Amino acid sequence: MPPAGDIRHLRPLPEADTVAQRRADELLVVDVDGYEGPLDLLLTLARTQKVDLMTISVLDLAEQYLAFVEQARALRIELAADYLVMAAWLAFLKSRLLLPPDPQAEGPSAEDMAAHLAFQLERLAAMRRAAAQLMARDRLGITRFARGTPEVVARTRRTEWQAGLIDLMRAYARLKTREEFRPYAFDRRDVFTMEQALDRMRGLIGYAGDWTNLSDFLPEGWDNHGPRRRSATAATFAASLELARQGRIEIRQADPFAPIRFRRRPPTTDMP
Amino acid sequence: MTQPDPRPDPSLPAMAEQERMVEAILFASARPLTVRDLADRLPQGCDPAEALAGLRRSYAGRGVVLERIGDGYAFRTAPDLSFLMQTETVEQRRLSRAAIETLAIIAYHQPVTRAEIEEIRGVAVSRGTLDQLIEMEWVRIGRRRMTPGRPATFVVTETFLDHFGLESARDLPGLAELRAAGLLEARPPAEGMILPLAPQEADDDIGATPPPGDFLKDD
Amino acid sequence: MTQPDPRPDPSLPAMAEQERMVEAILFASARPLTVRDLADRLPQGCDPAEALAGLRRSYAGRGVVLERIGDGYAFRTAPDLSFLMQTETVEQRRLSRAAIETLAIIAYHQPVTRAEIEEIRGVAVSRGTLDQLIEMEWVRIGRRRMTPGRPATFVVTETFLDHFGLESARDLPGLAELRAAGLLEARPPAEGMILPLAPQEADDDIGATPPPGDFLKDD
Numbered sequence: 001m002p003p004a005g006d007i008r009h010l011r012p013l014p015e016a017d018t019v020a021q022r023r024a025d026e027l028l029v030v031d032v033d034g035y036e037g038p039l040d041l042l043l044t045l046a047r048t049q050k051v052d053l054m055t056i057s058v059l060d061l062a063e064q065y066l067a068f069v070e071q072a073r074a075l076r077i078e079l080a081a082d083y084l085v086m087a088a089w090l091a092f093l094k095s096r097l098l099l100p101p102d103p104q105a106e107g108p109s110a111e112d113m114a115a116h117l118a119f120q121l122e123r124l125a126a127m128r129r130a131a132a133q134l135m136a137r138d139r140l141g142i143t144r145f146a147r148g149t150p151e152v153v154a155r156t157r158r159t160e161w162q163a164g165l166i167d168l169m170r171a172y173a174r175l176k177t178r179e180e181f182r183p184y185a186f187d188r189r190d191v192f193t194m195e196q197a198l199d200r201m202r203g204l205i206g207y208a209g210d211w212t213n214l215s216d217f218l219p220e221g222w223d224n225h226g227p228r229r230r231s232a233t234a235a236t237f238a239a240s241l242e243l244a245r246q247g248r249i250e251i252r253q254a255d256p257f258a259p260i261r262f263r264r265r266p267p268t269t270d271m272p
Numbered sequence: 273m274t275q276p277d278p279r280p281d282p283s284l285p286a287m288a289e290q291e292r293m294v295e296a297i298l299f300a301s302a303r304p305l306t307v308r309d310l311a312d313r314l315p316q317g318c319d320p321a322e323a324l325a326g327l328r329r330s331y332a333g334r335g336v337v338l339e340r341i342g343d344g345y346a347f348r349t350a351p352d353l354s355f356l357m358q359t360e361t362v363e364q365r366r367l368s369r370a371a372i373e374t375l376a377i378i379a380y381h382q383p384v385t386r387a388e389i390e391e392i393r394g395v396a397v398s399r400g401t402l403d404q405l406i407e408m409e410w411v412r413i414g415r416r417r418m419t420p421g422r423p424a425t426f427v428v429t430e431t432f433l434d435h436f437g438l439e440s441a442r443d444l445p446g447l448a449e450l451r452a453a454g455l456l457e458a459r460p461p462a463e464g465m466i467l468p469l470a471p472q473e474a475d476d477d478i479g480a481t482p483p484p485g486d487f488l489k490d491d
Numbered sequence: 492m493t494q495p496d497p498r499p500d501p502s503l504p505a506m507a508e509q510e511r512m513v514e515a516i517l518f519a520s521a522r523p524l525t526v527r528d529l530a531d532r533l534p535q536g537c538d539p540a541e542a543l544a545g546l547r548r549s550y551a552g553r554g555v556v557l558e559r560i561g562d563g564y565a566f567r568t569a570p571d572l573s574f575l576m577q578t579e580t581v582e583q584r585r586l587s588r589a590a591i592e593t594l595a596i597i598a599y600h601q602p603v604t605r606a607e608i609e610e611i612r613g614v615a616v617s618r619g620t621l622d623q624l625i626e627m628e629w630v631r632i633g634r635r636r637m638t639p640g641r642p643a644t645f646v647v648t649e650t651f652l653d654h655f656g657l658e659s660a661r662d663l664p665g666l667a668e669l670r671a672a673g674l675l676e677a678r679p680p681a682e683g684m685i686l687p688l689a690p691q692e693a694d695d696d697i698g699a700t701p702p703p704g705d706f707l708k709d710d
Contacts, residue, residue, distance in 0.1 A: 171588070
């Protein structure tokens with residue numbers, strides 16, 4: 001930007017009526033850099049109308065803006081593109097405002113466009129007022145103060161272990177499942193297999209000419225109670241079924257839950 | 273190792289004692305603490321909200337007052353005594369006019385997108401301005417707007433409320449009047465009404481700026 | 492040194508106001524302040540010593556006390572509340588597989604010796620695992636087993652029962668329930684294995700052992 005003096009020198013003096021007006025124009029021109037874009041400039045121009053922004057004459061405002069741009073051009077001041085775009089838009093708006101409305105025209109009416117521009121200006125002005133009010137509040141470190149010597153808070157760390165009943169059960173289930181599939185002799189300590197029972201029965205059956213209780217066939221050490229007895233009983237019973245199938249013994253049970261008894265099959269009968 | 277103790281009621285501190293405790297904890301802290309923060313530090317079963325109410329009454333009119341800031345509470349010196357505090361006054365970072373206006377727009381219009389800020393100011397918002405406000409912890413990025421492009425929104429923080437002595441964003445000066453005047457409504461510009469944005473600062477990254485026109489507010 | 496106050500200056504703040512001022516100044520100050528410092532900052536004619544004495548009285552027994560530190564005065568949180576001036580961060584961690592399995596075995600088989608745990612897990616139990624469970628107060632050492640070598644046994648604690656919401660270790664679900672819950676795969680037993688005739692018989696010799704359906708225990 002050239003300094004003010006240079007501008008005066010360059011100035012071809014357009015139709016500035018009064019000295020005051022000239023000075024105002026000059027101020028605007030010199031300050032063009034100080035505006036934050038066309039909207040900011042429009043707001044400044046609007047203020048010269050000295051009316052509520054909501055009742056501002058957008059037509060007058062458009063003319064003011066166009067005059068300003070014209071003047072800047074006359075002063076050979078290069079305006080940024082956005083100022084020129086705004087100028088074009090305002091020129092368009094101005095012509096629409098001056099012409100009778102075209103009922104065929106699509107899109108917003110000139111009045112809507114003007115109203116929106118007035119709204120934008122009012123909103124920007126309102127935000128500036130709000131910003132000023134905000135900055136004038138009792139601010140921390142300016143009029144309100146926090147404790148000057150905040151006390152240090154000691155930090156300690158505690159670990160909380162996450163484990164629920166379901167984790168515990170799952171872990172146990174994992175162990176037990178693994179165990180069930182483990183064919184360890186350890187597990188068989190209390191298991192009497194059917195093969196063992198068959199061997200034993202084959203040896204003993206010859207002596208069982210008369211009906212004999214199943215329990216009498218149980219091997220020594222397996223006939224007391226508990227799992228060993230259960231296992232031996234089951235195995236012996238299964239073996240007896242196998243021997244009956246082979247036709248070597250006969251089985252009898254008088255009543256439900258009565259003792260199961262068997263005897264060697266009399267040799268006279270022939271098997272098919 | 274302090275175990276949280278399941279303190280049975282008879283040994284629960286009396287309310288006067290709970291007030292002492294809350295007073296001590298808040299006094300020690302420079303930052304506001306929430307009821308939750310306090311509950312975490314008090315013995316189990318204490319009622320920080322009630323203790324706060326009692327404390328607030330006993331500090332009313334004193335040289336130090338208990339302020340509510342957003343969800344938090346903090347002791348602050350009474351504003352009317354600021355004339356005594358010249359030596360404490362902290363050098364405030366100079367904020368540009370653009371930064372102050374942007375801050376006000378975010379506070380009053382939050383959550384607000386960058387495009388909306390630009391629409392209101394009529395100029396592009398430089399990255400530096402938003403960065404500065406975020407760095408000062410007055411502004412943070414909020415949720416994305418569920419509109420095309422999913423633009424980020426900006427909101428003000430508790431630090432902002434603390435700095436400006438506001439209990440909540442609803443207490444912003446003039447908010448009701450602005451709302452009544454319809455100046456906080458998102459009003460989409462008429463077609464052909466979108467103003468060109470002037471680049472504001474050299475460091476601007478206009479390229480990354482979403483085009484203006486994102487006016488769909490989800491409130 | 493309180494002279495009978497002729498109060499010559501009507502513009503001099505009342506003593507209550509002077510106390511407010513001293514309160515605010517001390518609160519905001521980064522270091523203890525002497526009577527002299529206070530006098531320099533208060534309006535002319537104020538009596539900081541008297542204001543301090545008044546303040547000291549009004550803070551007596553509160554969560555914050557006015558302390559004399561050398562020649563200066565400052566607010567400090569009450570010493571008996573220092574336990575509140577610490578925050579505890581809680582870190583959530585999961586137990587290692589070794590630890591949870593060991594814990595499960597102890598819970599289901601207690602009292603159980605280390606050798607028995609190792610037999611069930613099929614791997615050696617590291618000292619660290621048991622130490623960890625003991626440190627967590629979920630496991631403690633029980634009575635020694637009256638067998639050669641008199642090995643120590645491990646049992647679960649009340650803390651353990653508390654954490655897992657159990658009334659007693661007997662409340663632990665049995666294998667049948669685990670299976671019903673789908674935690675144990677119900678596969679047919681290996682070949683040559685004989686199904687027990689009556690799986691839940693009451694006259695069993697395992698009667699003394701708590702977990703149902705557990706055929707592992709022989710003592």
